[in-house]
Amino acid sequence: MARVTVETVDQIARLAHLSLTPEESITFARQLDEILAYADSLQALDTARVPPMSHAWTSEVFREDEPREGLPGHRALEAAPDASDGLFRVPRVIG
């Protein structure tokens, strides 16, 4: 199986929106390698005809589509670090 390098960790960190320090990347690469080596025990099991399980229990999720009050916009914005005009503010994204 593939092993985790510092480059892999940096690439994954970018996907996960994490800015790691070089020390963190080195530590995580070593630790993830150990964890995945431990998880290799699963490779020995024959799962070819075993269905995947995503949930223990699936309830009846359908209900009538009835309109009801949601959280008012101003309340949803209360906890925002920066908001104005009823919107979340972020740095400019498009040039």
Added chain:
Amino acid sequence: MSALWELSATEIAARVGRRSLSAEEVVRAHLDRIAALEPRVDAFLHLLPDRALAAARGLDAALATGLAAPPLAGVPVALKDVLDLEGLPTTCGSRILEGYRPPFTATAVARLEAAGAVVLGKTNMDEFAMGSSTERSGYKKTRNPWDLERVPGGSSGGSAAAVAACLAPVALGSDTGGSIRQPAALCGVVGLKPTYGRVSRYGLVAFASSLDQIGPFARTVEDAALVCSSLCGWDPHDATSAALAAPDFRAALAAGVEGLRIGVPWAFLEKGVATGVLATFREALRVLEAAGARVVEIALPHAPHAIATYYLVATAEASSNLARYDGVRYGLRVPAPDLERLYGETRDRGFGAEVKRRIILGTFVLSAGYHDAYYGRAQRVRTLIRRDFETAFAACDAVATPTTPTTAFRFGEKTEDPLEMYLADVFTVPANLAGIPGASIPCGFAGGLPVGLQILGRPFDEETILRVGHAYQQATDHHRHRPPLAA
């Protein structure tokens, strides 16, 4: 006569309900106890004394004018800080949520308050419930009341320690891989993880959504049963909550264990269990046999793969759930000139090492090229683990194991090696993967530290677990021992 802080929830509710004791007196006694012991135990992140006293006085006034006594009248409760209370802090043990005040209340909390319970405060936890010692809290360490140099377990360590130290008779926690049962075992209290779907998770900060479940801590099984009857039930706000009414769990307790078959997966317990823990477990089985239960051997052949399966499934789900903490909608923001750096620097500063490690692992196992080999395979092994339990429950009515392989460990003992910390959950994780209910019951001491007896049941059969636990507590007095903390 017992001090008010020693009373069980059952006794408090009965006495407050018939007005021979006021809710205010009960709440004051617990707040005084917290003031005296909290500096040593550090179970709480936020205390809500004014709110608690106001709620208690409101209840007393309502009872005086003829309100029918609610089932949890005047019962003080501590909440793991992963559960929302509208307008009050929820940190989830993380700096990234420092100062966050949610705009709604968790259904589980609303149900307890509607039943007359009084919230004392929010308890410490491993950041985002990721840990087995509460050392991963972004705020502080919580100490085990039985030995202040040792961890209380985790992730719900604050709730377990609060109940053990009699700072509250009951508390709520959440259990994704053992985070209720493992700290309950290490602190010598009862902890119950109900069946997946039993308790609404609306207002619970999500960690791994196919595994997370809310449940109670208490000092007696009877109290856990009492709280559970108010806690459980369908909620339109949670699509994964089961459309089943909550039974009167206390009514099931009297049935005893005569003729019940208790399965023990001996082969799974062969390796890694401390001698003192195993001896205490064997003695607990003898107690249950003497009460009329029959102990039979069962096999859980895939259980040794549960930790590996869990850390692939749970981290994958966590990497997705924790994507929402990006400095835009709530919590911490580290200002930066562009959005990518704002995200990255906010998350790097706000999250602790364990959370980052799990986000990286979860993102890795979901990434192109590795998904099938890791996440996909883990989902299939999860099916095998569930099938093991289905087979086992054809031959027994409940499964028993030690809750943890060791008693409470010292601070720092497992923080350097993440994998070693993960193995603290070896006996608790299978129930989350299978979605079945499980409890930890205090079953004695090894080297002066509490040992937990884990009892697992069929889906939606918490009653059998509670029957076994109650029969055990009727026959023993371990749950009456208190940690050596002079107020």
